[in-house]
Amino acid sequence: MLQSQKYILPLLLLFIGVIVLGFLNISLGSVNIPLKDVIASIFNLEVSKETWRYIIVEYRLPKAITAIITGSGLAISGLLMQTLFRNPLAGPYVLGLSSGASLGVAIVIMGASIFGGAFAGILLSKWSLVVASSLGSLLVLIAVMLASIKLRDTMAILIIGLMFASLTAAVVSVLSYFSPAAQLQQYIFWSFGSLGDLSWNEVGILAVFWLVGLVLAMSCIKNLDTLLLGEQYAKSLGVSIQRNRLIIIIATSLLAGSITAFAGPIAFVGLAVPHLIRQVIPVNNHRILVPAVILGGSALMLICDIAAQLPGQEYTLPINAITSLIGAPVVIWLLVRKRKFLF
C-alpha cells in the first residue's frame, strides 16, 4: 500500500475543479458574452464581435490567471508558515506579512509624493512596488522568526505578528496624513485588493516571483514533513534547520510580497486553504499537501473572484472583502466543528 496512490484521485478532481472554475470565471462578467465566443477568443478563432475578444483576452484572461497565482501563492505561504511555526493559526495575513508588504507599498506610493521630484518616476514603476512589498514582508517575517527563536512559544508568535501589523498600520496612517489626496486614493484603492488591474506584462512579473517561490517551497518538501515533529527531532533526523528555515522564509516573502504588491492585501486565503484541504484530504505529507494546497488556493480564489464580479452587475466588489466574507465563516466553522485547530 504505497501511501501516495490513494490521493491521486482527489488531486485529479481538484485539478479538474480548477479548470472548470477558471473557465466559469472567464465566461462570467459584467458583459454577457456567448459561450462559443468565449471559447473562440481563448483559442484565437473567429469571434462575432471584436470588443468581446478584447474583453476576454486583455481583461478576463489575465484576471483569471492572477486569481490562480494569488490564490495558490497565498495558500502555499500559509502552509509554509503553519508548518514552520508549528502553529495552526499562522498565515501571511495573521503574522503581519501582508502588513509589512502594505508598508512597503505605502512608502512607495505615498512616500514618492512626500520625497517628491526626481524619485517619484523611478519609485512608481511596478517593479519597485514588488521589490518594496517583498522587502516589507521579508522584514516582518525575519522579525517574527527571531522572536520565535527567542520565545519558543507558538502563542507569542501570533501576538508579535499582531503587534507588527499595528505598528505598520501606524506608520501607514502617518504617511497617509501627510500625502496628497490623489496618492492617498491610489493607496486606498490598492488596499481594497483587486485582481483585474494587471496587464499581461504585470502578470508576467508576478508569475516570475510566484514560480521562484513555488520552486523554493518544493525544494524543501521532505524537510517540511520532518519539521512537523519539531526542530529537535528534525535535527536528529539530519535536517539542517537553518538552511531550511532560510529557504522557507525567502519563499514566503517572495510569494506574499509580490502578490500583495499587485493584488492588494488579501486576507484569509493563506490561513483557511491549508485547513480546508486537510479536511478534504486527511494527510500531512507535504508531497501531497503542497500540490493539493496549490490547487485548492486557486479554486478558492477563482470562486471569490466570481462572487466579487456578480454576474450581470456593473460593479466589482473589492476582492479583499469577499475573501474575508467567505474565509472568516469557514475558519469559525472549522473551529466550532473540530473544537481544536491542528496544523
Place this chain on the structure above:
Amino acid sequence: MKQNEQHSILKTTNLDIGYNSKAEKTIIAEAIDIEVNEGELVAVIGVNGVGKSTFLRTLSGVQDSLKGQVLVKNQKIQQIDSLKLASLVSLVLTEQPISKNLSVFELVALGRQPYTNWIGRLSKNDLRQIKKSLQNVGIEDLQNKKCYELSDGQLQKVLIARAIAQNTPLVILDEPTTHLDLYHKAYVLKLLKKLTRKTNKAIVFASHEINLAIQLCDKIILMQHKKVTTGSPKELLESGAFSTVFPEGLIIFDKASASFKINP
C-alpha cells in the same frame, strides 16, 4: 564470554558537560567516562535539575561538550556528518511540539527520513522497516489513528516505534516514563529491555524510576552534583552508591529490598 563479542557503541572520555556562555562557563558534570555496548539497556538516574537532559543532549550531539570527547562507534561525534549521525543515533524526546494531526503511520514513517529520496518517497524496504517497528512495539492496530486520539502511554510507544524505524544502533530517550502510570512505566521500560535483546540496539534513557531501573537495566549512570558514577545495578548496590542519590533524611535506600523507602 559474551562480553568479548560486544562492540562499543557509545563512549565518553574525560567528558565535561555544561553551558558555555560569553560571561562564564557553567560546568554541570566533570570527567565522565562511560561506555555503552551493543544490546545494553542503560539508565541515567539523578534528581531533578542535576543535568540529565544536558548529558543526553551532549551524547546525541545536539549540544557541544565543554571538554573531552563523545565517541559514537569510535568516531568523534562532532566530526560525523549530520545525515550519517541520523543513521547512528535516534532520539525519543518528551514534550516536543509535534503535530498531533499526524497519523501513527505517518509519524513512524518519519523515522525513515534519513534514508528516503529528495521528496521523501518510501521504498519497499522503508515500508518493511516501518511495519517491523510497529510490530516490535506492538502498536500495529493503532497505525491509522491520529496522534491526538492517543493516550500518553500509546503516544510514548509510537515515539519509540519512530526511533526504532530510524534503524540506529543507539537510541537515546529523555524521560520516556513521565506522565505514565506505574503499569505503563513498567511496560515501557520492559519494552525497551525487550528491544535491546531482540534488535541488539543500545538504549540509553533518563528516568526517575530508580526502583524499576535497578531491576531491569544492564548499567546505571548515576548523576549526582558534578559527579557521575557508572556500573551495573549490582556493583552500585554493593558500593552503596544509591544511598547518596537523594539529600539525606526524607528517603533512605533499603539494601535488603534494593529499593527506596520513605524514612519513617
